[in-house]
Amino acid sequence: xxxxxGLTAVALGAVxxxxxxxxxxDDSAPAADSRTTAAADAPTAVVEEETxxxxxxxxxxxxxxxxxxxxxxxxxxxxxxxxxTVTMTGQVRMTKSTMDxxxxxxxxxxxxxxxxxxxxxxxxTGGQYQEMSPQEMGADSVDELMAQTDAxxxxxxxxxxxxxxxxxxxxxxxxIPTTHYLxxxxxxxxxxxxxxxxAAMGDSFGYDYWLDEADRTVRMAxxxxxxxxxxxxxxxxxxxxxxxxxxxxxxxxxx
Numbered sequence: 001x002x003x004x005x006g007l008t009a010v011a012l013g014a015v016x017x018x019x020x021x022x023x024x025x026d027d028s029a030p031a032a033d034s035r036t037t038a039a040a041d042a043p044t045a046v047v048e049e050e051t052x053x054x055x056x057x058x059x060x061x062x063x064x065x066x067x068x069x070x071x072x073x074x075x076x077x078x079x080x081x082x083x084x085t086v087t088m089t090g091q092v093r094m095t096k097s098t099m100d101x102x103x104x105x106x107x108x109x110x111x112x113x114x115x116x117x118x119x120x121x122x123x124x125t126g127g128q129y130q131e132m133s134p135q136e137m138g139a140d141s142v143d144e145l146m147a148q149t150d151a152x153x154x155x156x157x158x159x160x161x162x163x164x165x166x167x168x169x170x171x172x173x174x175x176i177p178t179t180h181y182l183x184x185x186x187x188x189x190x191x192x193x194x195x196x197x198x199a200a201m202g203d204s205f206g207y208d209y210w211l212d213e214a215d216r217t218v219r220m221a222x223x224x225x226x227x228x229x230x231x232x233x234x235x236x237x238x239x240x241x242x243x244x245x246x247x248x249x250x251x252x253x254x255x
Contacts, residue, residue, distance in 0.1 A: 054215070056162040059183060060155045066215035067155075068096055070236040073216075079229035084108055091240040100242045112255075117244050123255050129245040130254040161189035163204060171210060173218045174232065178210040 054062060067073075077088040090103035100117040112125040121137055122129040134141050168180040187193065187201035210219040214236075221230040 054165045054181065054211075056165055059162055059165050059181075060159045062215045063209070063211070063217065064155050066211075067217070068094060069214075070216055071095070072235075072237055072240045073233050074235040074238070074240075075231060075233045077229060077231045079227065081227040081229075091242060093240050093242055102240075102242045115242070115245060117242055120244070122245050122250075124245060124249070125254060127249060128251050128254060129249050130252055131250065132255065136255070157191050158183070158185060158207075159191075161185045161187070161191075168208075173210050174234065176212055176218050176234070178212050178218045181209045181211060183207040183209060 072091070072093050074091050075089070077086070079086040079088075084107065086105065086107040088103055088105050088107075090101055092099065092101045094100075101115075103114045105112055105114065110125070112123060115122040115124070115129070121132045121134075123132050124130070134144065163184045163186050164182075166182045166184070168182050171178055171180050184204050184206050186204055187198040188195075190198060208221055209217055212218050216236055217233055219230070219232045222228070
């Protein structure tokens with residue numbers, strides 16, 4: 001079984017997005033044409049700050065701090081890209097400097113799962129697993145791969161690029177009261193983005209966030225360059241089970 005490298009990387013990017021993307025006014029996956037995400041290096045530290053209201057200056061810091069404080073969460077994703085649909089469910093465990101996750105994918109007509117733990121990545125199907133290199137997963141290094149799948153890194157990539165944070169109203173997402181925010185970004189100020197790519201994004205674009213009362217992302221959605229995705233997060237702080245595969249299940253040649 002061989003995965004399409006490009007779509008695999010896109011799926012990894014969507015897992016990351018925990019706090020990113022989109023521009024619409026309802027609690028379903030919004031549709032728009034001028035949004036994108038940017039890869040980023042993993043953040044080095046998170047400092048919590050008590051303020052009244054989210055602003056361009058504190059948005060990234062407060063939402064990252066909320067994720068780290070929660071430490072664990074469940075997530076689900078539906079994504080369409082390159083004529084294919086990807087669905088995903090998973091669990092995440094994170095600290096200020098590490099993140100582990102387990103994800104079940106339905107993608108390209110296949111079902112498989114991915115485990116990221118202690119800086120290693122395993123892909124599995126049928127009860128067997130293969131340890132994957134970053135290159136096989138569409139990244140150049142372990143650090144880049146972890147940044148692609150680290151929600152905190154994605155939020156941190158917006159620091160300094162956020163132009164405005166505008167409340168769009170109160171909405172209930174799967175029974176959770178949330179506030180919907182439209183976050184407008186100046187693409188020329190995004191970190192680690194090629195200037196030509198930033199120019200292609202236009203003068204500005206928007207991200208939609210649905211945050212609970214603790215600033216935790218309950219839903220995120222986006223549409224950019226042929227990719228449409230909606231991601232939800234739940235069960236903050238609840239126990240998760242994320243472990244490396246049993247050595248007896250490891251093999252080669254699966255992917």
